[in-house]
Amino acid sequence: MQVDKLSGHLVVFEPSGRRGRVPHNATLLDAARELGEDIESVCGGKLVCGKCIIQIDKVLSARHGIKSAGKSLSSPTKKELSVLKARGLDNSFRLACHARVLGDVAVFVPETSRMAKQVIRKASIKRPVKLKPAVRKYYVEVPPGSLKDPLGDADRLTARLNREFGLANLKIDYDVLGSLPPILYESGGKVTATVWMDQRVVRVQAGFIERSYGVALDIGTTTVAAYLCDLSTGDTLATAADINPQISFGDDVISRITYAMSDLDGLGKLNHEIISCIGNLLADLVKKAGILPGNISEIVVVGNTAMHHIFLNIDPSGLGRSPFTPLISSSLNVDSDSLGLGHGKSLNVHTLPIIAGFVGADTVGVLIAEEPYKQDKMALIIDIGTNGELVFGNKKKLLCASCAMGPAFEGGNIKFGMRAAPGAIEKVEIDGKTLDLRFKVIGSDKWNTQSCAVKARGICGSGIIDALAEMVRTGIIEQGGRFNKNLSSDRLVANKEGPAFILARADETATGKDITIDINDVRSVQLAKAAMYAGARILMDKLKIGKPDKVVLAGAFGSYINKENALAIGLFPGCELKNVYSVGNAAGEGARLALLNIDKRREADDIARRIEYIELTTEPDFQKHFVKALQFPASNICRSK
């Protein structure tokens, strides 16, 4: 657009404040494109989408010193008026694609007309997210072929997309070509093209189609969660989750990797499990949201390194031995067909990058959700699991590490340990004087001291933390982890492994046997929490920081635990309780953000290479910190409630 500096008109867009001169008679949509203002327009001026609504505001013009001597915009046509009327809008509104600039003017662009909408995140710290998905829909009217325009059907489509939306050098996917003739025929050339990354036409549909959908997938070792998002609004329309069926091949990543390495086609079997699980989740999502399966346009995936590799059906055996090398750490775009994730049509599957070893795409998801690299505060972000992951730092420098915690907090290596399932003791409170206690089990709102219908079957991670913290607080366990021999209670017993403490008496349990915490259970917890603590300590030492400004507990487990008790047993370095946050499934949230905004993918690729990975096992001070951290902290922390 050639702008004559003298004869052009001033156009100001609010609230962005973008301004500049445009030629007489340019449309406001052209002006917006010229001046870099992102106004939504799906149909490119065909009065079909009604997306590019703007508001004329004289006060606004006056504020910018614009005096309207005559008409500053062309009069609306009947058609434009009917579109506006159908949306219940008065005559202060116009369609940017039809309003032509006749004089200086300032206009207001409502939120709904902005291409980059603000989506409020669901996670703890609400932060707006711009909508900038990889797939976008464009409505065009493709003229029929003629003797004067001998280009192919597909070429006339891409030429239109280029002319109306500036999408140059578009390639059309081979598998789109097959469906093109009947679609063009039945629609009379009025079609909606789905374009990926402004590079490839990945789908063509008859008529004006506004919405497109994507799925964010978080493949955890235990749980697989899927979120169906509307890519035109950012809304999450449905969620679905299931147990990772690979669990029958082993509880933790190491046993899965071992299975993949040792069994003939072990990888294939594990991959088959996760692919069919995801297939079911996708079917569940589209059913819940009431959309057609074929309308999903993209999938973004996070998961730890082993889950990532097994999902991609690529060899994870490098992770099974030092130096724990992944096969690939970069983000990938893979065709769903190659992964056996067909929904009848191929779509792009984007996996977030891996940092190093076991610090995988899930941690990258947490990072782009929490954005510690944009903050001044020194944040410690931890994800508790058989492998614990740690991130420490701020916008100046970020470090990360992985530590082997063992399965204690997932119920493993704990005599009565179990997963967080109905019947698991999840909360424990001990009376300091009587050493009597009360507990809550999953599946019941009430304490066992009230009339609780659900009997205890075992104890899960959050219950273990509570029990240990309370046992330390009440002096049942000494700082070193031994049972205090000077206390007496009928809950303190001795079994063949040594001393133990009864949490649930036989009559309160489903098995009819006491549920206890014994000395071995205490040791398992000590090993787990010391590994995490020492890891955090190493990262903090590297940055010469004694105390984190905040601690972020990522992962579902982090939202279930009592933060105070976690601090009490020394799961992580001390920090004021008010600065300890549980952010839930931040990895899944990261996947959702990357699905909604391609800039977040670039951010992910960038941070995955910028963050420094610290291999804890080779750190000289790790053993020293670890041994020290086996101790329970001096119990100066009182229960606040």
Add this chain to the structure above:
Amino acid sequence: MQVDKLSGHLVVFEPSGRRGRVPHNATLLDAARELGEDIESVCGGKLVCGKCIIQIDKVLSARHGIKSAGKSLSSPTKKELSVLKARGLDNSFRLACHARVLGDVAVFVPETSRMAKQVIRKASIKRPVKLKPAVRKYYVEVPPGSLKDPLGDADRLTARLNREFGLANLKIDYDVLGSLPPILYESGGKVTATVWMDQRVVRVQAGFIERSYGVALDIGTTTVAAYLCDLSTGDTLATAADINPQISFGDDVISRITYAMSDLDGLGKLNHEIISCIGNLLADLVKKAGILPGNISEIVVVGNTAMHHIFLNIDPSGLGRSPFTPLISSSLNVDSDSLGLGHGKSLNVHTLPIIAGFVGADTVGVLIAEEPYKQDKMALIIDIGTNGELVFGNKKKLLCASCAMGPAFEGGNIKFGMRAAPGAIEKVEIDGKTLDLRFKVIGSDKWNTQSCAVKARGICGSGIIDALAEMVRTGIIEQGGRFNKNLSSDRLVANKEGPAFILARADETATGKDITIDINDVRSVQLAKAAMYAGARILMDKLKIGKPDKVVLAGAFGSYINKENALAIGLFPGCELKNVYSVGNAAGEGARLALLNIDKRREADDIARRIEYIELTTEPDFQKHFVKALQFPASNICRSK
């Protein structure tokens, strides 16, 4: 590379003459890259490939005014000497990757060390072609993963490729990942990566692999031809050809399109035929050349619009009705897997673009082989077939058209017409006085008047042209196409369709019946040649040119016909005989060029959009020219031999 203008040394490369200053101690290979001199190097300086040999020449240095006061290059190491010795080279030769610049120097780059080798084309007009294939091989040594370098295996590979060959932003194909771990393991990280368009790693092989191969495919309506080329030398190692098996569904493109449109899964059946035919040709090629099927890295395809669409398994029905719109006219890169052309691994299949309607990728192949857009001479390029294609113009402007010639020159609509197969009369000479004649049949070197063992079965296109030209020349046929009633000969007979001329008597034929040319046959030839002539006339009129500077007969048919006789019957506008060239399968040659040099693909994309397509059926003057061209030209042309 930072070059100190004062302290750097002058390096001159010959014969290109590229020159510039490089820092002290830079390798000649680095100097070449810096100065834009393309020196081949597959291993990037690991003394594995021996590709970057250059020659020191004092005379050369002197010519550039370089006086060597001391040593201008570092001394060769033992290893370098052993590589040179193994190749029988004396001490005037060096490896550019190991020779370091210590002073001003001029070096000679032998042909074999240049990245862009000159390949002499096989076609009539020999023209050198640069080697610049889409797939290239790079040898790298990938260091093992370590705790200090936690990047994934694939990422360390691409990082090396970037560091050593400047291949930034490389993506690794998903299907390469699966094979990577065992290859890296067995080779100790010493691998050769095959890279497509400097963008994607499409294959990784253990060890140093020098050669890669590609196939050029010309899918004709009648014949499919395949050429296996060595992409590192440009040589054609093997050729294979077969009858297009779709022929059982109809001889010409229209009948194939009709079948694809009318039969349930007609397209699928036609596609299946051509894909299995190509599969056989590929198997034949690799067998002949003695290479592994998996070593083919790319396939480039030409063919007319219908063959192109059916090969891609996309709907050709737009071609079956006016305005004859293709489904896609752009060039495509499609994965061989999608096309069912698997050789166990996926490879890129590149199709040249289509111009318009029936002027397809085969004509584009002819164009990039003949390059009329680079020449001053006004060239008329014709490809004779049921649909004839015409190109006319020069570097200023090029026009093209397609004309319906009917099947006369392929033996169709001719009473005794047949394809060019054994037994077909291919040459005819008539004695002007006696009206006696002699003929040659395919399958015999001798004339029928000598003792010829092969009996005539019919007459093929070149025989028809000869017969008609001779019948006109001897006055058997008048200018308007009627038989001259005033002549008498026992060869001139009357059958129920009207007058006829006996070419082969019953005792000379395999059927025991006379082979004749009758009045209907003459009409068929008149219609065919008039269509081609009138088309050419229209294009010439558009450019206001009365006579082409040269006529190029493209296609296999063009090489079989007697050019003089073709002129005599008026198949194309008059031109001096010496300026009429047969260039054989120029379409296939174009495919080969596009396989060997990606610049030719850009040239193809460019010319396909720049050339102007003229729809002859809507040209007002076409009918006038056509009617006039039905006449045979005044027979002032005498047989020269």
